[in-house]
Amino acid sequence: MCPTLSKNAAGRNQRGQTMIKINKNNSSNSQLEICDLHVEVEGTEIIKGVSLTFHSGKVHALMGPNGSGKSTLANALMGHPKYKITQGKIVLDGKDITKEKADVRAKAGLFLSFQYPAEVQGVTISNFLRTAVNNFKPKEDQLSVIDFHKLLQEKMASLKMDSSFSRRYLNAGFSGGEKKRAEILQMLLLEPKYALLDESDSGLDVDAIKTVAEGINVARESTQAGIIVITHYHKFLQFLKPDEVSILYKGKIIAQGGYELAQRIEKEGFEVMINDQ
Numbered sequence: 001m002c003p004t005l006s007k008n009a010a011g012r013n014q015r016g017q018t019m020i021k022i023n024k025n026n027s028s029n030s031q032l033e034i035c036d037l038h039v040e041v042e043g044t045e046i047i048k049g050v051s052l053t054f055h056s057g058k059v060h061a062l063m064g065p066n067g068s069g070k071s072t073l074a075n076a077l078m079g080h081p082k083y084k085i086t087q088g089k090i091v092l093d094g095k096d097i098t099k100e101k102a103d104v105r106a107k108a109g110l111f112l113s114f115q116y117p118a119e120v121q122g123v124t125i126s127n128f129l130r131t132a133v134n135n136f137k138p139k140e141d142q143l144s145v146i147d148f149h150k151l152l153q154e155k156m157a158s159l160k161m162d163s164s165f166s167r168r169y170l171n172a173g174f175s176g177g178e179k180k181r182a183e184i185l186q187m188l189l190l191e192p193k194y195a196l197l198d199e200s201d202s203g204l205d206v207d208a209i210k211t212v213a214e215g216i217n218v219a220r221e222s223t224q225a226g227i228i229v230i231t232h233y234h235k236f237l238q239f240l241k242p243d244e245v246s247i248l249y250k251g252k253i254i255a256q257g258g259y260e261l262a263q264r265i266e267k268e269g270f271e272v273m274i275n276d277q
């Protein structure tokens with residue numbers, strides 16, 4: 001389905017012609033749409049015509065074997081300069097952001113948690129996050145050090161993170177699990193409209209997976225964020241209960257469904273679907 005164009009619920013009119021409805025009001029525009037997206041990395045086309053719609057307040061799981069292009073798609077959505085969109089559109093709540101830079105996309109409400117977050121020596125989590133949060137707020141709403149500290153402690157507690165964590169340098173020497181929690185903490189503070197979570201569960205033990213998933217669920221319920229989760233782990237999806245599941249393979253969507261599709265993959269693997277191609 002393409003941006004700003006959606007098929008009528010009935011699909012066809014009485015004469016059997018396909019009905020196309022143009023969304024004009026904003027309420028029907030609370031979705032992130034990608035239409036026929038093609039993405040190149042260093043001269044090679046990795047994403048080969050993907051169309052997907054992500055809805056506010058819903059969890060959409062993007063799955064697929066390694067090397068399918070999941071991270072490439074996430075980076076292209078976020079506007080990473082290395083990932084070149086050669087064709088197609090990205091529309092966020094009715095606004096075409098295909099050509100916008102990453103900071104404009106972030107301010108418009110997009111968030112990407114990295115599969116491999118960078119380590120930044122000399123910058124504490126607390127300072128980094130306060131700068132990030134205030135950067136998104138008008139001057140009169142900016143948080144003081146004390147107010148931010150309170151908010152940070154509250155969000156950290158919800159992710160069962162030790163309060164001393166906020167004084168550590170960003171991702172420096174963090175375990176895999178700590179990096180992932182720091183990414184989710186950032187999401188809870190920034191309150192994005194759409195969050196792309198790239199393997200936010202990898203490196204986490206089962207208890208941490210539950211805590212992180214609960215944090216994501218709370219954010220989704222309280223801010224109506226649309227959550228796009230890239231994962232291989234069924235355990236994570238059991239806690240998140242995705243509303244929609246899409247399977248990416250060799251840069252194309254090969255299957256779509258509800259949570260039952262993820263359950264089928266857990267049982268049968270991707271192989272059956274790939275063999276159908």
Ligand code: ADP
Nearest residue numbers: 041042046064065066067068069070071072073
């Ligand atoms: P996934 O996240 O589904 O495992 P990726 O998006 O990481 O898949 O990778 C898809 C394909 O794109 C792979 O063949 C990978 O080698 C290639 N690719 C991804 N990023 C780069 C890059 N920065 N430079 C060159 N090739 C890349």
Ligand code: MG
Nearest residue numbers: 070071072115
């Ligand atoms: Mg990846």
